[in-house]
Amino acid sequence: MFSFQVIIDNFPVLLWAARNTLLISVLGCLEGLILGAVICAAALSARPGLRRAAAIYVSFFRGVPLLIQLLVAYYLLPVIGLNVPALVAAVLTVGLCAAAYLSEVLRGSLNAIPKGQAEAALAIGMSPRNIWIRILLPQALKIGLPSIVNELILLVKASSLVTVVGIVEITRMSQSVAAATYRPLEIYLAAAFIYLAINLVIAQAGRALERRLTL
Amino acid sequence: MFEMLQHYGPDLLTGFGITLLSWTLGTVFGLALGFVIEIVRRFGPSLLGYPIRAYVEFIRGTPFLVQIFVLYYGGPLLGLRLDAMPAGILGLTIYGSAYFTEILRAGFDAVPKGQIEAARAIGFANMTIVRRIMVPIMMVSALPPMVNFAIILTKETVILSMITVPEIMFQTQTMMSETFAFFTPILILALFFWGFVELISRLGRRLERRFTYYLLDRS
Numbered sequence: 001m002f003s004f005q006v007i008i009d010n011f012p013v014l015l016w017a018a019r020n021t022l023l024i025s026v027l028g029c030l031e032g033l034i035l036g037a038v039i040c041a042a043a044l045s046a047r048p049g050l051r052r053a054a055a056i057y058v059s060f061f062r063g064v065p066l067l068i069q070l071l072v073a074y075y076l077l078p079v080i081g082l083n084v085p086a087l088v089a090a091v092l093t094v095g096l097c098a099a100a101y102l103s104e105v106l107r108g109s110l111n112a113i114p115k116g117q118a119e120a121a122l123a124i125g126m127s128p129r130n131i132w133i134r135i136l137l138p139q140a141l142k143i144g145l146p147s148i149v150n151e152l153i154l155l156v157k158a159s160s161l162v163t164v165v166g167i168v169e170i171t172r173m174s175q176s177v178a179a180a181t182y183r184p185l186e187i188y189l190a191a192a193f194i195y196l197a198i199n200l201v202i203a204q205a206g207r208a209l210e211r212r213l214t215l
Numbered sequence: 216m217f218e219m220l221q222h223y224g225p226d227l228l229t230g231f232g233i234t235l236l237s238w239t240l241g242t243v244f245g246l247a248l249g250f251v252i253e254i255v256r257r258f259g260p261s262l263l264g265y266p267i268r269a270y271v272e273f274i275r276g277t278p279f280l281v282q283i284f285v286l287y288y289g290g291p292l293l294g295l296r297l298d299a300m301p302a303g304i305l306g307l308t309i310y311g312s313a314y315f316t317e318i319l320r321a322g323f324d325a326v327p328k329g330q331i332e333a334a335r336a337i338g339f340a341n342m343t344i345v346r347r348i349m350v351p352i353m354m355v356s357a358l359p360p361m362v363n364f365a366i367i368l369t370k371e372t373v374i375l376s377m378i379t380v381p382e383i384m385f386q387t388q389t390m391m392s393e394t395f396a397f398f399t400p401i402l403i404l405a406l407f408f409w410g411f412v413e414l415i416s417r418l419g420r421r422l423e424r425r426f427t428y429y430l431l432d433r434s
Contacts, residue, residue, distance in 0.1 A: 002292075063412055065370035067384065068404055075397050153276075160278035161374070171280055178288060185289030188281055196276040 006183040007190045017173035025155040027091045032098025039103035061100035074165045090162040109144035149206030153199045230386030240304045245311020253319040274313035287378045303375040322357025354426040362419030
């Protein structure tokens with residue numbers, strides 16, 4: 001029989017574990033945005049070498065499943081003598097992967113900015129770096145907001161994969177609780193609804209932010 | 216390295232095969248189910264609109280990993296006792312159907328209303344309109360996102376290794392834990408997925424050319 005009592009009893013621990021899910025996805029998204037802006041700048045630069053490097057980066061991180069990337073980070077970092085905590089490694093890897101997608105989002109939004117903006121900034125004597133940081137990037141972030149929110153939702157779901165490197169977030173916690181209570185159906189469904197709730201909140205917040213920015 | 220490949224060759228081949236099989240079945244069934252859902256949403260009773268919306272939101276809002284855990288570990292409690300492989304394919308089908316349904320919805324919405332009205336005016340039945348008018352026109356705008364999602368599904372198949380489906384990820388992980396070798400298994404995985412995704416995107420481009428053939432300027 002389906003038992004709600006099991007869910008009620010174990011809900012607090014699952015919610016507690018949601019902290020790590022949020023931590024990984026939000027930090028991963030921020031890292032992805034910063035790194036993505038750099039990669040996007042490289043992809044649009046005049047130097048062919050930089051453009052090539054950006055293209056390889058994007059195709060690698062979009063082409064290889066995140067699960068494999070996480071395992072590579074998990075096995076490879078100790079081999080090359082870097083002993084970082086698993087949580088740091090996971091956030092870094094998720095962010096590296098997000099950067100590939102977000103750089104493409106930013107590149108798309110930059111195309112939507114009228115050319116006159118950059119030309120006007122150049123005409124009043126702003127440096128290329130300043131034009132990038134003060135004129136282009138803020139507008140690209142605004143135009144790309146729906147896609148960025150979308151990416152954040154994808155990251156919340158992708159963060160379930162970090163259970164393979166032993167970090168206790170919602171999925172990992174629900175695995176242990178399911179093993180302890182012998183009630184996998186209830187526990188995993190509860191976990192699914194927590195993810196759903198997080199994503200609905202993010203989607204709503206994104207829509208509210210969009211409305212504010214487009215006033 | 217060569218010896219290792221010789222030893223693990225058969226297992227790896229099985230892994231490749233199972234990954235390809237689960238991807239193919241998951242994509243085909245997912246697309247079929249998504250198509251049925253979209254047709255029901257469009258032509259069926261409007262009462263079904265809400266459950267379908269809830270289904271799509273639930274599947275798209277939760278991680279695939281959690282979905283197959285519910286299916287594989289939670290299913291037996293509801294009397295749904297599946298082996299890892301069928302559970303994995305069913306999981307991919309359900310996951311894919313929610314996304315394909317949304318892609319098809321956008322595609323059908325992009326079909327000009329006049330085309331459908333004209334077809335209705337000359338007396339086409341609903342299903343004939345779908346088959347002869349809506350699907351061919353929808354394919355032009357919906358095929359690229361469909362190929363895109365098929366590529367995303369290739370990467371979701373590695374998650375099946377978590378419920379012990381012996382696909383390529385599972386095999387290479389076994390290889391890693393038995394030999395402590397790290398470089399070769401990862402290289403195999405990377406090469407396999409690179410080739411796999413490249414193959415699908417080429418296939419997709421060929422399909423695209425077929426479906427947009429009539430749009431070409433042949434003057």
